[in-house]
Amino acid sequence: MNRRTHAVLAAATAAALTLGLAACTSAGSTDDAGDQQGVTTEGNGIIGGTPVKGGTLTILSNQDFDQLDPARNWTMPVMDVGVRMLYRTLTTFRAAPGAEGLKIEPDLATDLGTPSDGARTWTFHLKDGLKYEDGSPITAEDIKYNVERSFSAELPGGPDYAVRYLNAPAGYAGPLGGERLGKEAVEVPDARTIVFHLKRPVAEFGYTVTLPTFSPVPKAKETGPNYSNHPVSSGPYKIESYDRGKRMVLVRNTHWDAKSDPVRKAYPDKIVVDQTLKGTGIADRLIADQGEDRNALSYVDLPASKVSDVLTNPEVKKRLVSENAGCTTKLDMNTTKAPFDNAKVRLAMQYAVDKEAFAAAAGGPAFNDIATTYLPPVLTQGNPIDHFMTKPAGDPEKARALLAEAGLGGGFATELVTSTGGKAQAETVQAALKKVGVEVTISTVDPTAVSSIVGDKDKQPGLSVGGWCPDYPSAATFLPMIFDGRSIKAKGNQGNVTRFNDPETIADLDRIAAMDDLQQANQAWLALDAKIMDKAPAVPITWQRKPVLVGSNIAGAFAHPVWAAQLDYAVIGLKSVQ
Template sequence: MLVRAKARARVVSCLAAAALVVALAACSSTDDAGGDNQVLRFAPQLFPVSLDVQQYPAEEAVQTTVQQALETLTVMKDGQPAPKLATKWESPDASTWVFHLREGVTFSDGKPFTAKDVKGSVERLIGLKGSLNPLLASITAVDATDDHTVTFHTSAPLGTLPSTLSLVFIGQGDKVGTDAYWQKPIGTGPFAIDSFNPDEKVVLSRNEGYWGDKAKVARLEILDMPEIAARITALDNNEVDVLTAIPPDQVAEVQGTDGASYGTGPSFNYYFIWFNQNNKPFDNLKVRQALLYALDIKSVVAGLFGDLGTVAQSPITQSVFGSTQLTPYAYDPDKAKQLLTEAGYPGGISVSMQWPLEGGPNIRAMAQAFISQWAKAGIKVEPLEKERATWLKDFGALKWDLNLQTNTTGTGDADFTLNRLYTCAAKRMGYCNKDLDAILAQARASLDQNERKTLYAQADKILWDDAVGIFPVDLKNNYVIRSNVKGFEMPVNGRPDFSTVSLG
């Protein structure tokens, strides 16, 4: 949906934001009319903490930046893997995948792209044992069979490998293991990274030797503007061309920006609240259910998100392959109290909930609304809003009772979320269900998409009934662009490809 903006005057109350914009304005201009001189300026909600996309494979800001310069073997289209650096692939037996690479591809420094680059990149990613490791753990070896053929060997059938590889960015195989390489990684994509200044900007230039369609603009600048007020002011002053992830309470503001257009679209993003089942009282199903029945999620979602959110009906959004439609828990505070009593807590419980500062649209307001509703059912929840670095550290160390955050299904395939987060081996929150593990293993092994979809529906139902978490809202993507921006598309994964964008 695209809504044409209307002219409207605005009084800007944030002097700090204005000062920041003025400073940035001195550094960037799009006055040049020709494509050879055009500069496209993007101010995301979050700025990349690093360009090492293998160290931060689930960080959207890192992925969005790096994907302009580095590419993957496959890309997801309509929920299915499609060719990118690989042109075709096959599974000759249950423990082997063979990928055939695109020929004539070079890195932006002129070095030829070969199977050794794939081997080095995948092996380094697996060795890091990061957040994607559960998706790649069954890979036992990666062989560069010849310059344009890569063979993956697995310990078990891995039908999801082609979709998982849409998240594995390929760098130069002999350099990906060094920290220096990731300061300014060299890739095969439509842009080349010129510079990365933390807390300021990333500058990329068109890769003139790109194997595909050349980028429309000569330069892309990704700017760090942490405050939404600064980003909107920059948009007003024609100092930024593209904004994404506009908070619901700021939508009317950007819709009133003269010379700009606002749009929305489906998303893989959603909110969840996890229970740490390693600790009491959340090792008790009835307690977890009580927290669900104590919430009027429908009213909170309507009040805080409007048309940018819908009440979730599954542990993954409806845009994801393998999602199903389940019945949300009803709002019933009396039942919540009854369940607490049955669980041995007639006087209620006292716990805490953490979430990251600026962790998503209206995250604080949603936390406060839920805490207020829980209190009415005898559930006292201490709010713990934390700086992102502290939150991440505590999250990984399981130093929390309740954890609120946004999440996304990076590949658009249910396996990415369900197998990565909810198996016994994942050890994310003390949850383990052997029946779920068996279903997910069967789905991962299958090459039959209809069978996989049926199995994921079963898995969704188990997670829902086990009350592993509270899934309040599926989010929509949104964006605003200056009226001279042409060719911009917001994909479901929320990571735009800026090579198709031009300035009219």
């Protein structure tokens, strides 16, 4: 989920605070021509310099991937795994930290797309010789097929930009039942050409097609909801084995041609994802840095309880990557469920939450900034906006007064669902709301189950803690994704988890979407952000940094500005292979 237009944004991202990075190193000699294309090492704090070819990289995790199906992959950092290792898209982001990482390059396509008809039509041509893991050719028809799959109710939860933008017939339900999109939406004049026809102008569509929706899926390999178990690779790696929730092994896709791919370097021979770690096991192993763990990295954030162990040890601290993720963590209120269907109650929550305590539970100021509006600073020209001008610890007196005005001066009870790893943060919400008379029962579930509960209208409780990251450099990938009532689904509801369905907001979203002046649109997004804050479907809590620890033999590690500050798997590998 990611960002706003280009020059201003790039500067804002380049200036993002970096904590505890290793000393900057220059690129060493490369082992293939053009190996550093799209990668900048000098002055950017890339850990370990340039990797060597070969070896086994281990990724340590405590959770399964929720979706590797490219039509359904819409969570960070799973998108990073998918589009950097398993499948390619029409365009993709450069493999570089800071401002350079916000720039796009052709991927499967020969260029960044050709707009016509006032940016309502976009044409892309595929490169020659592209192949899947089995050696069969990648065609434009395969990209069209995956775009169609994103309309399918049987495949919920993925990016819905195709649904929003394409000139598709009303009620189109995807290809699984045999129905295909016509030329009014997507044309495939030949095997290497695909033409998208949009409902309205989209000047940034070249960025839209970086999303996994715009990667190829061969119709002959369709397995419906089971496709996530083995998506057919168009990228540098293919799945050798995948025991869900336990272990995934990736090996080289021998039919991937590095000459056609300017971004992915595929340094390791093999990548092993261990998903069985619990508690602080990942951090403990990487801090100890013994044996094969020197060749490992963490898929998940450093636990708050281990922050001191890392920051007080210089040798470990220099292996920490921690940059602003450009995302907003928020307390989402189910606006279809009483009493959160009452705007006054929701407004009270804006004052009741103790953001300072929440941030402390999430690692403190080293890894969090207090959020004061929905749009993160990277989408507000680098400057945070404080909408309510409330102390970080909240204003319980103001919250109680608003609850009294709503007829709930005696308080109420509600439930909050969160992942097991988010329990400490949830408890700060519980404690803060108790001060204003709201009794919160916390339900903790496995991280992979949160989205299925929150996304199901019949199961979703009153409160949940979630977040949003822009998909590419535009605020159009933020507010419309989380507050457009037309995107709400009964099941598989991903973006608008507050189920906020406000006609005035929808009208504003459409009005701004039609603007062709990007500066004017930027100001309009800021104004709309403030209006939605007053309607309070969610409480923005923190703008987090993402702390990720790597082993001492890891090279090419840096936080990518698009993948929510996750490590960029396109260029990571080992310093040496023994």
